[in-house]
Amino acid sequence: MxxxxxxxxxxxxxxxxxxxxxxxxxxxxxxxxxxxxxxxxxxxxxxxxxxxxxxxxxxxxxxxxxxxxxxxxxxxxxxxxxxxxxxxxxxxxxxxxxxxxxxxRPPERDFDEVVADATTVAVLEGVNDHENLGSMFRNAAGLGVDAILFGDRCADPLYRRSVRVSMGHALRVPFARVPDWPGGLGLLRRRGFQVVALTPDPMAPTLATALTGDRVALLLGAEGPGLTEEAMTAADVGARIPMSAGTDSLNVATAAAMAFYERVRAS
Amino acid sequence: MxxxxxxxxxxxxxxxxxxxxxxxxxxxxxxxxxxxxxxxxxxxxxxxxxxxxxxxxxxxxxxxxxxxxxxxxxxxxxxxxxxxxxxxxxxxxxxxxxxxxxxxRPPERDFDEVVADATTVAVLEGVNDHENLGSMFRNAAGLGVDAILFGDRCADPLYRRSVRVSMGHALRVPFARVPDWPGGLGLLRRRGFQVVALTPDPMAPTLATALTGDRVALLLGAEGPGLTEEAMTAADVGARIPMSAGTDSLNVATAAAMAFYERVRAS
The missing domain is CATH 3.30.1330.30 (Ribosomal protein L30/S12)
Structure with missing residues (x-):
C-alpha cells in the first residue's frame, strides 16, 4: 500500500x-x-x-x-x-x-506484436502537435481503435501534455513505430490490412464507401500539409470526409474520429 | 481601401x-x-x-x-x-x-429567421467552455450544419478564444438563442424537426439508426454532466455513439462531429 x-x-x-x-x-x-x-x-x-x-x-x-x-x-x-x-x-x-x-518510460513496443490482433489501426505521418496527438488517443480509445502507428515526424505520445489531453489513454492504447517509412506500409498490406489514406481530394470516394476491408489501416497526415506524396502513393485507396466547400479541413484528431466512427458505426 | x-x-x-x-x-x-x-x-x-x-x-x-x-x-x-x-x-x-x-457586436439574430431554411441544427445546453464551443462551430461549418442554437448555460460564441478556435466560423455559422428552455424545443418540433438527444445510454439506438428526419435538431449537453433530465425528456429520441466500454465520453465537439458527419456521410 x-x-x-x-x-x-x-x-x-x-x-x-x-x-x-x-x-x-x-x-x-x-x-x-x-x-x-x-x-x-x-x-x-x-x-x-x-x-x-x-x-x-x-x-x-x-x-x-x-x-x-x-x-x-x-x-x-x-x-x-x-x-x-x-x-x-x-x-x-x-x-x-x-x-x-x-x-x-518502458522500451518501445514491437510493431509486429502491436498489430498482430488488430483490426483497425491509425497510422500517423507528421502529426507533431502534442494536443492533437492526445486527442487522437482519446478518440481511438473511445471508438475501438486497436493501435496507433507512427510514421515520420510525429510528436511524442508520452509527453505530459499528450498524456493529459488523451485523458490517460496514451498510456493504454498500444502504439509502435512503423519500421521504414513509408515502405513499412507494405508490412500492413501483407498482413491483410486495407491501407486507406484520408484526403481532402473531392474526387476520392467517401469514407462510407472506401472502408471495405476486414482489417483497415487509416493513414492520417497533419492538418495543413496533409500526407506526403510518398505516403499517399503507398496507400491502397484514398478516402474523403464529405465537407462543405470553402471551409478549412477539420482538426486532424476530429477527422480521424470520423474514420474511427465509420468503422464502428453499425455496431 | x-x-x-x-x-x-x-x-x-x-x-x-x-x-x-x-x-x-x-x-x-x-x-x-x-x-x-x-x-x-x-x-x-x-x-x-x-x-x-x-x-x-x-x-x-x-x-x-x-x-x-x-x-x-x-x-x-x-x-x-x-x-x-x-x-x-x-x-x-x-x-x-x-x-x-x-x-x-451586432444585435442577436432571431430564432425563427435562423431556423427558417435549416435542415440540420445543433442545440446546445451547458456547453460553457469557449474552446469546445469554438471547435463546435468549426465542425459545424466543415460538415454542413446550418445553425447552432443555444439553450441554457452556454459560453459566449463571440468571445475571442471561441472565435479563434472556430477558425472564424463563429462569425459565419448562424446562431440564435432558443426562446424558453427547454420548452422552446417544441418550436423546432412544430417546424418539422426531429429532436435527437445525444446520450451515453447503452440502450439507446445508435446515431446510424436514430437520425431519420428530413430536418434534424441535434441536442448536445456538456462533457461530464450531459443533458439535464428536462432537456432529455423534451427530445423525441435519444441516440448514442457506439463507444468502447471503460472509456470516457468523447469531447463534446467531437461527439457533435460524429452526429454532423452522420447527416452528410452519404453525400
Missing part, C-alpha cells in the same frame, strides 16, 4: 523527477532528458495506475491523497504530500489538478 | 479597443464590457472580413499588413501598425499571430 511522505522544502531531492516541468531544456519528461512519463490530475493518475506504466512516485496535495486513497491502497508507491505552494515552486507553475505521478 | 496609421505609443487612445485582452474585468470582448468581437491572426481576420461582422479597426505588425493587403484593398478601415513590442504591451501578452481586428 502507498505511503505518505511529507515534503516541506522545495529543494527536497526525493521529488527531483517533478522539477521544472515547463523549462524547455530541463523537462524530465522528454525522451532526450530523463525520459520519464508524467500523469497529471486524478483521472489521468488513475488511468496510469490501471495501465502497464507503473508510477514510482506521486506528488500531490492532501486533498488528492484522499481522493486517490482507494486506488493507492493496492500499490506500493511513495506519495509525496506537499502544499499547493511547494508544488507550484517545484513544478514551475500552479498546478490546479493538484497531483502528479511519474513512471519510467 | 484601408489606410495605415502608425502607432508609436502604448497609450495611444485610438487602439483602446484592443487593450488588456486578458485582464478579466476589463476585457473589451465581453458582453458585459464593450461587447466587441475580436478576430486574431490572418486566417480569422480574413474570415471576419468575409462575414457580416465588419471590423472598425485593425492592429498589427507590418508583416501582417503586407499579408492582408489584397483583402484590405476592398475595405474602408484603419490599420494601426505597431511593433510587436507595442502590441504586446497594449493587448497584455505576446501575440504571435501579429494581427487583430475588432468589430461591434
Amino acid at each position: 502507498a505511503v505518505v511522505l511529507e515534503v516541506d522544502s522545495v529543494d527536497d531531492p526525493r521529488i527531483d523527477d517533478f522539477r521544472d516541468l515547463k523549462a524547455a531544456d530541463r523537462r524530465p519528461d522528454r525522451p532526450g532528458g530523463k525520459g520519464l512519463v508524467i500523469a497529471e490530475g486524478t483521472v489521468v493518475v488513475r488511468r496510469m495506475l490501471d495501465s502497464p506504466f507503473r508510477p514510482h512516485a506521486l506528488l500531490g496535495v492532501d486533498k488528492r491523497w484522499q481522493d486517490l486513497a482507494p486506488e493507492l491502497a493496492a500499490v506500493e508507491v511513495p506519495f509525496y504530500r506537499a502544499s499547493a505552494e511547494v508544488m507550484a515552486e517545484v513544478v514551475g507553475f500552479h498546478l490546479n489538478r493538484g497531483v502528479l505521478a511519474v513512471a519510467h | 484601408a489606410v495605415v496609421l502608425e502607432v508609436d505609443s502604448v497609450d495611444d487612445p485610438r487602439i483602446d479597443d484592443f487593450r488588456d485582452l486578458k485582464a478579466a474585468d476589463r476585457r473589451p470582448d465581453r458582453p458585459g464590457g464593450k461587447g466587441l468581437v475580436i478576430a486574431e491572426g490572418t486566417v480569422v481576420v480574413r474570415r471576419m472580413l468575409d462575414s457580416p461582422f465588419r471590423p472598425h479597426a485593425l492592429l498589427g505588425v507590418d508583416k501582417r499588413w503586407q499579408d492582408l493587403a489584397p483583402e484590405l484593398a476592398a475595405v474602408e478601415v484603419p490599420f494601426y501598425r505597431a511593433s510587436a513590442e507595442v502590441m504586446a504591451e497594449v493587448v497584455g501578452f505576446h501575440l504571435n499571430r501579429g494581427v487583430l481586428a475588432v468589430a461591434h
Whole structure:
C-alpha cells in the first residue's frame, strides 16, 4: 500500500523527477532528458495506475491523497504530500489538478506484436502537435481503435501534455513505430490490412464507401500539409470526409474520429 | 481601401479597443464590457472580413499588413501598425499571430429567421467552455450544419478564444438563442424537426439508426454532466455513439462531429 511522505522544502531531492516541468531544456519528461512519463490530475493518475506504466512516485496535495486513497491502497508507491505552494515552486507553475505521478518510460513496443490482433489501426505521418496527438488517443480509445502507428515526424505520445489531453489513454492504447517509412506500409498490406489514406481530394470516394476491408489501416497526415506524396502513393485507396466547400479541413484528431466512427458505426 | 496609421505609443487612445485582452474585468470582448468581437491572426481576420461582422479597426505588425493587403484593398478601415513590442504591451501578452481586428457586436439574430431554411441544427445546453464551443462551430461549418442554437448555460460564441478556435466560423455559422428552455424545443418540433438527444445510454439506438428526419435538431449537453433530465425528456429520441466500454465520453465537439458527419456521410 502507498505511503505518505511529507515534503516541506522545495529543494527536497526525493521529488527531483517533478522539477521544472515547463523549462524547455530541463523537462524530465522528454525522451532526450530523463525520459520519464508524467500523469497529471486524478483521472489521468488513475488511468496510469490501471495501465502497464507503473508510477514510482506521486506528488500531490492532501486533498488528492484522499481522493486517490482507494486506488493507492493496492500499490506500493511513495506519495509525496506537499502544499499547493511547494508544488507550484517545484513544478514551475500552479498546478490546479493538484497531483502528479511519474513512471519510467518502458522500451518501445514491437510493431509486429502491436498489430498482430488488430483490426483497425491509425497510422500517423507528421502529426507533431502534442494536443492533437492526445486527442487522437482519446478518440481511438473511445471508438475501438486497436493501435496507433507512427510514421515520420510525429510528436511524442508520452509527453505530459499528450498524456493529459488523451485523458490517460496514451498510456493504454498500444502504439509502435512503423519500421521504414513509408515502405513499412507494405508490412500492413501483407498482413491483410486495407491501407486507406484520408484526403481532402473531392474526387476520392467517401469514407462510407472506401472502408471495405476486414482489417483497415487509416493513414492520417497533419492538418495543413496533409500526407506526403510518398505516403499517399503507398496507400491502397484514398478516402474523403464529405465537407462543405470553402471551409478549412477539420482538426486532424476530429477527422480521424470520423474514420474511427465509420468503422464502428453499425455496431 | 484601408489606410495605415502608425502607432508609436502604448497609450495611444485610438487602439483602446484592443487593450488588456486578458485582464478579466476589463476585457473589451465581453458582453458585459464593450461587447466587441475580436478576430486574431490572418486566417480569422480574413474570415471576419468575409462575414457580416465588419471590423472598425485593425492592429498589427507590418508583416501582417503586407499579408492582408489584397483583402484590405476592398475595405474602408484603419490599420494601426505597431511593433510587436507595442502590441504586446497594449493587448497584455505576446501575440504571435501579429494581427487583430475588432468589430461591434451586432444585435442577436432571431430564432425563427435562423431556423427558417435549416435542415440540420445543433442545440446546445451547458456547453460553457469557449474552446469546445469554438471547435463546435468549426465542425459545424466543415460538415454542413446550418445553425447552432443555444439553450441554457452556454459560453459566449463571440468571445475571442471561441472565435479563434472556430477558425472564424463563429462569425459565419448562424446562431440564435432558443426562446424558453427547454420548452422552446417544441418550436423546432412544430417546424418539422426531429429532436435527437445525444446520450451515453447503452440502450439507446445508435446515431446510424436514430437520425431519420428530413430536418434534424441535434441536442448536445456538456462533457461530464450531459443533458439535464428536462432537456432529455423534451427530445423525441435519444441516440448514442457506439463507444468502447471503460472509456470516457468523447469531447463534446467531437461527439457533435460524429452526429454532423452522420447527416452528410452519404453525400
